[in-house]
Amino acid sequence: MGFNIGDILQGEILDFTHEGNGVLKVNNFTFFIPNGVIGDKVEFKITELKKNFGIGSIVNLIEPSKDRVIDMDIESGEIPLINYDYKKQLEWKKHKVEMDLMKFAGLSNININDTIAMDNPYRYRNHTQIPVGNKNGKTVIGFYAKGSHDVVDMRDSILQPEIADEILNVIREWINKCNIKPYDSKSNKGELKHIGIRTNIDNQAMVIMVTATDYLPKSDELIKMLKSEVKEVISIYHNINNMKSAPTYGRKYIKLYGEDRLIDYLGKFKFKISPNSFFQVNRTQAEILYDKAIEFLDLHSEDEVFDIYCGIGTISLYIANKAKKVYGIESVKSAIDDAKENAMLNNIDNVEFIVGKAEEVFPKLTNEGVRGNKVVVDPPRKGCEKEVLEAIVKLNPERVVYVSCNPTTMARDVKYLLDNGYEIKEVQPVDMFPHTSNVETVVSLSHKKADTHININVEFGDDKGQIPIDEIARKAEEYRPSERVTYKMIQEYIESKYNFKVHTAYIAEVKRDLGLPMYDAPNAVEELKHERKHPTPEKVEAIKDALRHFGVIQ
Numbered sequence: 001m002g003f004n005i006g007d008i009l010q011g012e013i014l015d016f017t018h019e020g021n022g023v024l025k026v027n028n029f030t031f032f033i034p035n036g037v038i039g040d041k042v043e044f045k046i047t048e049l050k051k052n053f054g055i056g057s058i059v060n061l062i063e064p065s066k067d068r069v070i071d072m073d074i075e076s077g078e079i080p081l082i083n084y085d086y087k088k089q090l091e092w093k094k095h096k097v098e099m100d101l102m103k104f105a106g107l108s109n110i111n112i113n114d115t116i117a118m119d120n121p122y123r124y125r126n127h128t129q130i131p132v133g134n135k136n137g138k139t140v141i142g143f144y145a146k147g148s149h150d151v152v153d154m155r156d157s158i159l160q161p162e163i164a165d166e167i168l169n170v171i172r173e174w175i176n177k178c179n180i181k182p183y184d185s186k187s188n189k190g191e192l193k194h195i196g197i198r199t200n201i202d203n204q205a206m207v208i209m210v211t212a213t214d215y216l217p218k219s220d221e222l223i224k225m226l227k228s229e230v231k232e233v234i235s236i237y238h239n240i241n242n243m244k245s246a247p248t249y250g251r252k253y254i255k256l257y258g259e260d261r262l263i264d265y266l267g268k269f270k271f272k273i274s275p276n277s278f279f280q281v282n283r284t285q286a287e288i289l290y291d292k293a294i295e296f297l298d299l300h301s302e303d304e305v306f307d308i309y310c311g312i313g314t315i316s317l318y319i320a321n322k323a324k325k326v327y328g329i330e331s332v333k334s335a336i337d338d339a340k341e342n343a344m345l346n347n348i349d350n351v352e353f354i355v356g357k358a359e360e361v362f363p364k365l366t367n368e369g370v371r372g373n374k375v376v377v378d379p380p381r382k383g384c385e386k387e388v389l390e391a392i393v394k395l396n397p398e399r400v401v402y403v404s405c406n407p408t409t410m411a412r413d414v415k416y417l418l419d420n421g422y423e424i425k426e427v428q429p430v431d432m433f434p435h436t437s438n439v440e441t442v443v444s445l446s447h448k449k450a451d452t453h454i455n456i457n458v459e460f461g462d463d464k465g466q467i468p469i470d471e472i473a474r475k476a477e478e479y480r481p482s483e484r485v486t487y488k489m490i491q492e493y494i495e496s497k498y499n500f501k502v503h504t505a506y507i508a509e510v511k512r513d514l515g516l517p518m519y520d521a522p523n524a525v526e527e528l529k530h531e532r533k534h535p536t537p538e539k540v541e542a543i544k545d546a547l548r549h550f551g552v553i554q
């Protein structure tokens with residue numbers, strides 16, 4: 001490779017990674033360059049060097065990209081595309097959806113609508129989760145520096161409403177006054193881990209203070225200060241999260257002050273939101289997204305619709321008055337409680353909400369004979385469980401609308417539907433997360449109707465003209481549920497991002513170490529042809545990154 005840490009090199013940024021870092025090649029060796037945008041010609045210093053890729057920090061912007069919009073010294077933090085022209089961001093997101101559909105759904109020629117832009121793409125986040133850390137002995141509130149768990153102090157974020165900045169300032173005062181320490185996972189000492197802030201359209205706020213233990217010091221003082229200094233704070237919770245890594249929130253919430261829930265609106269509908277319920281972070285774009293989903297469902301008064309992964313019932317309630325019946329399925333109990341209350345709040349009585357895992361509830365309902373002619377799915381980043389897709393195909397609805405925040409898993413699931421009698425009618429990316437590398441997509445699929453039918457009588461047995469039972473067993477074996485994130489997907493992700501290959505045995509080893517289910521994966525567990533080695537730390541990191549990307553781990 002011939003490079004060393006500290007070397008100064010030059011090159012042009014060609015693309016972004018899934019996290020929004022610039023990608024650049026020198027002599028065909030890949031470097032990831034935080035804060036670089038496509039088209040920048042940069043001089044950079046190598047800060048990290050692995051066998052197959054490096055990380056660089058820009059020292060001189062030789063020639064800024066014609067699409068660069070803000071000066072280099074802006075620390076982009078959690079908004080990696082902030083320096084890239086907004087129109088170009090939209091084009092890049094469309095391209096990303098297109099590439100994933102080509103790669104993971106096997107499509108060669110696909111027509112995708114232009115990404116729907118946000119008119120004013122700032123201060124849109126109605127929910128922020130802000131880490132608390134230690135910098136030079138001082139407690140800081142901010143965001144994680146690129147590629148590390150060092151917290152960078154954040155004074156003003158152009159993605160969150162101003163009220164959230166005001167709340168954080170009061171919390172800073174409280175930290176200083178009461179000498180509150182950040183939690184340190186290495187020493188298991190300190191208290192505060194994260195601060196969650198949810199806001200609504202009326203500018204009211206819910207504050208969630210996350211600690212590792214049941215102890216939140218000086219909470220009375222915090223409540224007093226927030227109440228007197230930011231009147232918009234109507235609810236304060238204490239959340240306990242003793243998990244070492246993500247997610248931000250643990251299971252236990254203790255209300256410290258005010259309302260149980262925040263009330264927000266989408267279109268003409270009103271929603272009560274519990275501290276742990278999912279609600280789209282960008283309200284303005286969520287309305288556009290749901291309107292698209294409704295358009296793609298092409299609803300009629302006789303339609304019976306399944307809304308799978310329904311959260312607090314936002315899509316269900318949005319579509320209820322256009323359909324005969326809607327079934328909402330969701331695994332989080334408090335979200336279903338909210339959904340039921342939200343239906344009453346909006347005088348909607350043709351929606352039934354069912355709590356449980358979609359992969360269990362949905363097949364069970366349809367096997368029991370509950371019918372539906374249209375289905376909308378809006379799964380988390382890891383996409384749909386295979387049982388959900390199988391049950392959709394078995395139900396045979398005329399329309400399936402797939403709402404997704406991860407184009408890679410969406411493309412994988414769409415492939416399953418394409419292979420099982422569906423065709424894509426329209427693909428619509430929506431910019432829910434301006435200035436970040438995330439993109440939301442709505443895909444409309446309809447059932448391909450057969451041109452003609454033929455009736456076949458089949459007899460099972462070993463005689464001539466009969467189908468042997470062994471053959472049935474073999475077919476059944478073929479249909480055993482396979483893993484949703486395949487080894488091939490992980491390998492392709494790693495190769496395209498890091499430019500190196502990983503053996504399936506290594507992926508299996510990392511999965512085993514993480515305690516993930518293995519299923520039957522003959523290729524994955526096969527022994528390496530040569531002497532058995534363990535994956536290098538770099539490969540382990542790349543595999544974990546891929547598992548994180550596909551939502552298998554957090």
Ligand SMILES: C[S@@+](CC[C@H](N)C(=O)[O-])C[C@H]1O[C@@H](n2cnc3c(N)ncnc32)[C@H](O)[C@@H]1O
Pocket residue numbers: 278279280309310311312313314315329330331332335356357358359378379380405
């Ligand atoms: C992307 S959110 C969509 C929520 C809702 N459709 C909305 O727009 O507000 C995904 C939802 O799926 C839920 N979820 C995650 N895994 C699930 C599972 N296995 N079965 C049912 N729901 C699940 C999450 O709790 C979350 O509410």
